[in-house]
Amino acid sequence: MTTSITRRQEATQADVAKAIQRSGIQWRSTLFHAGLLLLLLTTLVILLVLLADIMIKAWPTFAERGVSFVTDGLSLNPETAGVFTGIMGSIAIAVIVILLAFPIGVSSAIYLEEYAPDTRLSRFLDTTVRNLAGVPSIVYGLLGGSTDGKNVIAAGITMSALVLPIVIITASEAIRAVPDSIREAGYGVGATKWEVVRSHVMPSALPGILTGTVLTLARAIGETAPLLVIGVATGYFAPPGDATFVDQITGSYTALPVIVFSWSRQTQAEFADTLAPAAIIVLLVVLFVLNGAAIWLRNKTENRW
Amino acid sequence: MTEEPTTDEQLAPRPGAEQAELAAEIRAERKRVTGGTPDDAHDVIIELDNVDVYYGDFHAVDSVTIPVREKEITAFIGPSGCGKSTVLRSINRMNDLIESARVEGRIAYHGVDLYGSGVDPVEVRRHIGMVFQKPNPFPKSIYDNIAFGPKIAGFKGDMDDLVESSLQRAALWDEVKDKLDESAFALSGGQQQRLCIARAIATSPDVLLMDEPASALDPIATLRIEDLMYELKQEYTIIIVTHNMQQAARVSDRTAFFSVDVNEGKRTGRLVEFTETAKLFTDPAEQETEDYITGRFG
Numbered sequence: 001m002t003t004s005i006t007r008r009q010e011a012t013q014a015d016v017a018k019a020i021q022r023s024g025i026q027w028r029s030t031l032f033h034a035g036l037l038l039l040l041l042t043t044l045v046i047l048l049v050l051l052a053d054i055m056i057k058a059w060p061t062f063a064e065r066g067v068s069f070v071t072d073g074l075s076l077n078p079e080t081a082g083v084f085t086g087i088m089g090s091i092a093i094a095v096i097v098i099l100l101a102f103p104i105g106v107s108s109a110i111y112l113e114e115y116a117p118d119t120r121l122s123r124f125l126d127t128t129v130r131n132l133a134g135v136p137s138i139v140y141g142l143l144g145g146s147t148d149g150k151n152v153i154a155a156g157i158t159m160s161a162l163v164l165p166i167v168i169i170t171a172s173e174a175i176r177a178v179p180d181s182i183r184e185a186g187y188g189v190g191a192t193k194w195e196v197v198r199s200h201v202m203p204s205a206l207p208g209i210l211t212g213t214v215l216t217l218a219r220a221i222g223e224t225a226p227l228l229v230i231g232v233a234t235g236y237f238a239p240p241g242d243a244t245f246v247d248q249i250t251g252s253y254t255a256l257p258v259i260v261f262s263w264s265r266q267t268q269a270e271f272a273d274t275l276a277p278a279a280i281i282v283l284l285v286v287l288f289v290l291n292g293a294a295i296w297l298r299n300k301t302e303n304r305w
Numbered sequence: 306m307t308e309e310p311t312t313d314e315q316l317a318p319r320p321g322a323e324q325a326e327l328a329a330e331i332r333a334e335r336k337r338v339t340g341g342t343p344d345d346a347h348d349v350i351i352e353l354d355n356v357d358v359y360y361g362d363f364h365a366v367d368s369v370t371i372p373v374r375e376k377e378i379t380a381f382i383g384p385s386g387c388g389k390s391t392v393l394r395s396i397n398r399m400n401d402l403i404e405s406a407r408v409e410g411r412i413a414y415h416g417v418d419l420y421g422s423g424v425d426p427v428e429v430r431r432h433i434g435m436v437f438q439k440p441n442p443f444p445k446s447i448y449d450n451i452a453f454g455p456k457i458a459g460f461k462g463d464m465d466d467l468v469e470s471s472l473q474r475a476a477l478w479d480e481v482k483d484k485l486d487e488s489a490f491a492l493s494g495g496q497q498q499r500l501c502i503a504r505a506i507a508t509s510p511d512v513l514l515m516d517e518p519a520s521a522l523d524p525i526a527t528l529r530i531e532d533l534m535y536e537l538k539q540e541y542t543i544i545i546v547t548h549n550m551q552q553a554a555r556v557s558d559r560t561a562f563f564s565v566d567v568n569e570g571k572r573t574g575r576l577v578e579f580t581e582t583a584k585l586f587t588d589p590a591e592q593e594t595e596d597y598i599t600g601r602f603g
Contacts, residue, residue, distance in 0.1 A: 118404060181441035185501070187402060189454030189508055190431035199453065200443060 051284075058277035069278060074254065078270035081263075083279050089152060089232075089255040090221050090286065096156025097163060097220045102213050104160075105167025109209075112168070113175040114197050133165035141226030150231035152253040158230055159220040166219065170212025174205040207302040214294035218287050224257040232258045256283040347374040350542050351396060351433075351512060356410035358391050360403065365391050367575045368410070371561050373512075378534060378543045380553035380582065383563030384597070388574025389546045392563075393514050396544065397433040398426035414512075431458055434505035438517040440497035442489035442504070447472075447481050450489050450500055454508040467507060474540075475503035476533050495526025502533065506541070513537065515545040519552065531556050550598060553582065560585045562594045 005013075061069055065082075072082025108129075116122035144158030178201050186196035233252040254262075256279060263276040351373040358366040366388035373379045381389035391400065398419065400406040412419045419429055431454075442450050451468045460467065468485070472478040477499040481492070489500055498518060505513055515534075519527040534543055534556050547553050553560050561579040565572050578585060578594045589595045 179441075181437065181439060182443065184399065184402075184435075184437060185441045185443060185504075186453075187399065187427075188397075188430060188435040188437070189457075189504060190427055191453075191457055192427050195457050199457075204444060 054277045054280050057274055058281045061274045061278035062281075070282060074259075078268055078275060081271070081275060083256060083259055083282050086254050086256040086259040086279070087282070087286070089155075089253040089258075090283075092152045092253070093156045093159050093255060094217055094221055096153065097160050097217055100157065101160035101164050101167050101216070101220075105164050105213070106171045106209060108164075108168045109171035109175055110197060110202075113172050114193070114201065129165050129168050133169055136225075137162055137223050138225040138229060141229030144226060145229040145231060150252070151250045153250070155227055155230055155232060155253065155255070158226050159223065162223065162226060163216040163220045166216045167213050170216065171205070171209045174208025174212060175201060177208060178204040207298045210301060211294045211298045214290055214297065218290045218294075221255075221290070222257055222283070222287060224261050227255055227258050228261070256286065347376055349373065350375040350415060351544075352411070352413040352416075353392070353396075354411040354413070356392065356395065356408060356412055358388065358395055358400065359405075359407045359409070361405040363571060364573050367566075367573050369561075369563075369576045371576065371579050373542060373544060374559070375511075375542050376538055376540070377558040378538055378545060378556050380557035380560045381544065381546045381563060382548075382550055382553045382560060382597075383574070383577075384565060385548075386572045386574065387563035387565040389561075389563045390516050391574065393516055393544060393546050396512075397430050397435055397514055399430070399435065401426050431508050432510050433512040433514060434508060434510035436498070436501050436505050436513065436515045436518045439521050440494055440501050442492075442497050442500050445489065446486050447489050447492070447500060448485040450504050451507045454504060458508055471503040471507040472500075474506055474537070475499045476529065476536070477503055493526070495522050495529060498522060498526070498530060499533065502530075502537075506537070510541070512542045512544070515543060517546055517548060520548060527552070550586075554586050557582045562589075562591075562597065564593055564597070 065072075069082050070087070071084050072080055073085045075081040112122065112126060112129075116125070140158055140162040143161065144154055147154055182200050182204060183196055186200045191199070233254045260276050260279045260283065263271040263279060266272055349372040353369050353371040353373070356366065356369045357364065369388075369392055371379070381393060383389050394400045395406075395408045396412060396419070400408065408420055414429070414433065418424070443453060445453070448468055451471050452464050455464065455467055469478060469482075472481060477496060480496060481500075484491070489497060492500060498521075502513075502518075519530045522530065531552065534545070537543060545553075545557065559580065560582045562577045562585060563574050564577045565574050578589060578591045580590065585594060586598055589598065
């Protein structure tokens with residue numbers, strides 16, 4: 001039986017072999033595949049060209065000035081102008097966003113996902129938050145600009161308002177992704193809602209919440225338009241040398257993207273040609289560091305179990 | 306449906322003689338385990354009295370009356386959508402988590418109405434523990450899985466002892482005693498489910514609800530869970546929902562058979578018959594039960 005194959009079996013074998021043969025190249029499939037790849041590459045190429053262009057323009061600044069470009073303050077003289085004031089301003093804004101937008105946003109998300117009853121009001125709230133996330137940033141700038149304070153605190157509060165809806169949405173999604181079986185397990189052993197949320201839902205949602213919120217922080221640091229409306233200093237100003245902490249946070253300020261904006265409009269060619277691109281590189285480095293921190297935080301919190 | 310592969314074969318219609326044989330088998334097995342057939346010596350611990358469950362306007366379960374006796378295993382069987390899980394979940398008020406769910410009628414625990422005013426569902430769940438269909442350990446260590454319940458309940462004793470004794474009673478201690486700090490997810494599906502049972506008994510409930518506890522497990526792991534249920538019956542009252550009729554026949558003292566009526570596309574579950582397991586599987590009072598257990602329907 002095992003050694004001799006009958007003629008009939010041979011015939012069947014041939015039929016099957018023919019039936020399961022590859023029949024030529026599948027054009028549609030190959031085309032679709034190639035099309036997708038091409039479109040993806042377009043994005044990458046645009047990004048790389050942009051980066052290369054800025055790098056080339058910025059290179060002379062870093063080559064001549066080195067670290068002093070990062071540690072010098074603002075100046076009307078292109079030889080000594082640096083972005084230090086901008087870095088400080090951006091960090092101050094970031095700190096305010098962390099202190100303001102994250103607690104409020106994450107709390108709102110917990111309420112919406114875990115506590116809010118499924119009523120017309122809560123659905124309305126949910127929709128409103130999603131719509132707010134789509135409001136152009138300049139509108140938030142107008143809102144912030146209607147206050148008196150032209151200082152870094154006003155800027156931080158405005159940026160917090162700007163990213164708040166995004167924080168709520170990303171945190172909500174992270175919380176929603178926690179499987180209900182974990183909640184049931186908690187309730188099943190007699191946990192209260194608070195205990196379930198604190199001990200099980202939040203630890204499971206934490207990686208997602210952290211990643212999402214750090215990425216929104218990057219958005220807050222990169223935004224320019226609202227700051228221009230609020231009254232950020234776009235020209236030269238003397239940073240308060242021996243000023244007190246209160247003076248610093250209530251006085252004039254600037255931020256990295258604003259420096260890029262204002263330098264690119266200067267009449268002196270050096271500002272637009274080499275200093276603005278160099279400031280862009282500094283801004284990008286800050287953003288990459290933040291994104292890297294987001295990924296690091298996610299891995300650190302995610303792989304515990 | 307994830308029954309054991311033998312189910313269909315074993316549920317084929319049996320002639321009378323074989324049925325009597327099966328009844329004798331079940332009684333013998335019960336005698337081996339508990340030293341007797343169920344009798345009325347055990348008090349009723351949970352009494353479902355004309356229980357109706359609604360989800361909004363949807364009438365999910367109609368008028369269920371079942372007296373559950375202490376230290377017995379009571380099985381709920383029936384086709385999909387017959388409301389057996391719904392009824393189970395209303396016993397420890399897990400259905401409260403679904404906003405639109407509403408229970409009518411009376412569910413009494415030691416004579417106290419579980420839906421009476423002033424009853425805290427959180428306290429109810431500490432007395433009536435639950436094991437779910439899919440093993441759902443917390444994403445924490447084995448130790449923390451057990452310790453969480455007692456900790457929030459304000460347990461003041463020696464936690465290490467409690468963790469050990471809970472794992473021992475769930476027949477898992479020997480397998481995990483050297484890796485209590487490891488993730489619960491490192492365990493196999495069957496071990497995870499026994500961990501969930503250990504977690505449920507760590508808060509010392511006196512009733513355990515099991516919602517198809519073995520349906521996601523292989524036959525060997527299933528048998529281990531069933532063995533464990535025999536052991537646990539010495540101390541706990543167990544109510545188990547199962548799709549697997551062999552399982553109900555093997556482990557339970559009494560069985561409730563549910564069926565489902567379809568009215569204008571809406572499915573309402575109802576109790577067909579509740580009686581001693583040996584009787585239900587060999588000499589059911591209702592034709593509908595007989596059709597189901599012999600595989601002619603469902």
